[in-house]
Amino acid sequence: MKRYAYFPGCASESTAKSATLANEFVFGRIGIDLVEIEDWNCCGATSAHTLSSALGLALPARPLARAEADWPELDVVTGCASCYARLKLANHRVRADKSERYMVEKIIGKPYEAKREVLNFLDILSDPAARANIGAALLRRFKNLKAACYYGCLNVRPAEITGAENRENPMAMDEIAALTGAEPVEWGFKTECCGAAHQNDAALEARPLAGRILDNARACGADVILTACPMCQLNLEMRQGEYIRKREEKRTGKARFPLLDMVLPPDPEQAIPVLSITELLAVAMGAGGRRLALDAHFVPVGRLIAGALGGRESEAIL
């Protein structure tokens, strides 16, 4: 059994519900034990560092210091690209610069040496032992499921912090997805920023980013987008209805009252389901739809999964 200190991130308690359920299921099945860091706090995400550079380092450093004290032999893992970026950066800076370490330790009031690594889910799922365990735990196989693997920018960049070799066309998630029978597609937006950071404060400017990602996935023949971050997940999924509506409005020249999106779900012909990579694995490992709360998705995923599993299997899951 492999153990990691686990930083769940705030989304795990709310919008990332189905991914969180899938994470628990998958890591349980493949013998990975995630030990939640005691009393962890928000890493500051994409906001805190824009106000204060010191805060941008201190917030993620606190839970890391806590993990270092409680579990000095464990690497830290997180399932969110934004948390990953902040934690990894704090770890890197504290290691690289003694004056930054001095500052961070003063602010958090704890010793912190950044002795262990910060990892993301793709890192630990790509570990050869984990890969073998995934293979052994699979009970179902997808057919004709073309998947666009979306890694998100912060899971790979900046390279000097993440150490990612290929920031334009990473393959880790593609390889994991392929284990389930899904067919990863060749597409161009694996690491293009989805703009999640500015969906509130600069909605007008940031929404086209997610739109371009959705468009390219469809143009490259994907049936589903797979994610490795709840922020990307929510951004690509929740605002799809709005994006499709706006695209239609532009095409037809007719406007619709925005709040009608509440009652009119996105056109299934135009919408593309978005799943976290762990959800895909969980389904392939036999988890039921209710257990995973698959109905919590904004873009319905039932038809997609039923089609890719076929026959009795799909009845069992839905």
Added chain:
Amino acid sequence: MTDHETLARLMADADVRQYDCYQCGKCSGGCPMADAMDLKPRGVMRCAQIGSLGRILNSNTIWLCTGCGACADRCPHDVNVPALIEEARYEAARRGLGRHDSEVLNKAFVANIKAFGRNHEMLLAGLYNVLALKPIQDMASVPHMLKKNLIGIKPNRIGATREIAELIERAEKWDDPMVATGRSQTPEVKK
């Protein structure tokens, strides 16, 4: 401090040398936010080269940059534009040039952490929509989220909220221009 000196300090803090840039445009070409920016990443570097700090600080660029790092990653001369943008953002805030919506969100975000230790998404979005006068933004998704229990009224409060609040105060003081100006002022520790 003159603009010239301030710019030199920002460049030093960001560890960016403006004359490394030869204006090829590979940064702006790949920037996902470029369409919305009034000064694209290459323009930021150009302004740094000609010493036009004001144009950088008044641009919407420093508030729209998502920090995705594509520009720096592809730059032939390894110019870290996002690092410069981050420093410029601090300087703009110091001068009261902050972009209203960004400041509303970021301050609400930190206030949220200060109160609960973690981010309460519903409260944050609600607070932002009210303060930024955007009542219907993303509201169409709320019924679904409430129905599926994706968001709730009850915040996730951690035990150490007091510790977190103090941490935030110490950090903000560290960056406060009255206490210290930027990272370059961090006390030297023997390496």
Added chain:
Amino acid sequence: MSKVGVFVCHCGTNIASALDVFKVAEAARALPGVAHAAEYKYMCSEPGQQLILDAINEHGLKRVVIASCSPRMHETTFRKMLKKSKINEYLLEIANIREQDAWVHADFEKATEKAIDLVRMAVAKALKDEPLKAQTIPITKRALVIGGGIAGIQAALDIADAGHEAVLLEREPSIGGHMAMLDKTFPTLDCSACISTPKMVDVGAHPNITLLTSAEVDAVKGYIGNFTVTIRKKANYVNHDICTGCGACEQKCPVKTDSAFNRGLSKRTAIYKLFPQAVPSKPVIDAESCLKLKNGKCGVCEKVCPLGCIDYGDEDRLVEMDFGAIIVATGYRPAKWQRMYDEYGAGRYADVIDGLQFERLVNASGPTEGHIARPSDGKAPKTVAIIKCVGSRDPKKGHAYCSRACCMAAAKHAHQLIDKLPGSRVFVFYIDVRTPGKGYEEFYDQTRKDGAVYVRGRVSRIYKEGDTLVCQGEDTLLGKQVRVHADLVILETAMEPSPGSGALLGLLGCAKDADGWVTEAHPKLRPVETQVGGVFLAGACQGPKDIPDTVAQASASAAKAIGLLNKDEMETSPMIAKIEEDKCSGCGACGPICPYKAIALEKIPARDPGTGKKIERLVARVNAGLCQGCGACTVACRTGAIDLLGFRNNQILEEVDALWL
């Protein structure tokens, strides 16, 4: 005491602006042994030299110290000058107050002080200098040209036409190099094959040229005028002495493998001619893909060959040959952009090709017979994007240097596309357009007027959308992002030193720069010589170059080699190791130290110091022809029997004393 004259050069303002030359001359006047000191704007110029000669006569000078640039630059100039005087040319010292002083110090006072120190040291050594006399060695009247591209071809032809023997060495089965792959050449659009194949044929037919293809340099011994080179004739499994090049074998060979000549755009057989116009026009077997050589099965070529040329048992052969001069013409290779640019697809997109692949596509003798068909589906592209500086001007992912020929290659490719595909749209992404060559700017201008759209900006990334490749970048002149949906993308890639050229330079003892290009003896004044005497360079091995520059440089290089080969013998430097046989114990420590194998032990007659009987004893002897005067042996000698003439221990110590005592 010997009368020394000191002459301080201003080198225009190079030296005079960084230190006080007048003060240096004044200080020199006060030095013991100095009879005269003067300064002048350019000592190396005609009036400068005359000034020195006049001073020698007027003041009866016996030794000369010149404080100027590096001895690498003008020591020979001043030695030649002294030949016109009564002074032996080795009674000359150069104090390098330019490279080692004026150019590297910012403090005027301190630089002046250092110059005075350098002059004081030079004067001290000059007083101990002794007259030396140069010796002569014979010259082998044959040149080796390494590399059979257009540079090597031109150099070999020039040398052969001048009446000297030339051996042209090429590691591929045919000469021709990259030029043989090109379709047209800028800016005149001559057909590349039409102008290069006649030269190739001339090489094959020239009585003074020996052509060695599928051959490489294995070892190099000797020195200027007297090189011995071991050449490896690689096994090619076909006896070219009898083969007539009928082609029966190629037609029957069952193997299909990627054609490197067509840059992977077509297949070739395992027994193959590099291209139809190959010289020699005879096939070779590629052992890596031949079924017979890999697993013993097949043997079809042997069966169909009417003359019995096929020899599966062929092996590499080593041949030793003597040469007086060597020309390095190893050329370039296009950068492996796939390893540098993930953002351009790293080779995943079939329709992102490099410029050389496009040359094959547009070439009438290429895989598509000149029809521009994109590799993925064979369709003619309607929109084409050309991207420049791929691997060039990119210190992070590629090379810092500009590859010089790509701007014109891009203009040529754009022209060819517009010409061959009416109605197509061509976008050329550039950072700067550099066209400094005769007729170049005019050609670029015409291409622009013909409708090629030049977009100023480096493409940020290429991605696939449906059937098209989207080139996303900034139009920096507009300040707007652009996305060009292209059917075909051509990358104008950087030039890199040819693979293996580094090892060859090591064998020759030639220096290369940080990027791997051969270093010239002097970038401006000795551009076709290397730092090794008798080894010259031609073409892109020295740095990125287009065809006109390459050919010009090849002829220049040939002229240098011819100049050397025209002499029957040449002077060698007398500054070599000298052994005092009385002191030599014959221990032999010096021999293995010598990098030039110039020292051997010999028996000489002697008398036993005890009995007085006649005996023989061993002493070390230096071969004056081989010794390069490096001085390594002098340090190794335990008894202090070896001294380096011109740099004797006492001369050096005198210099050191002058500085510190």
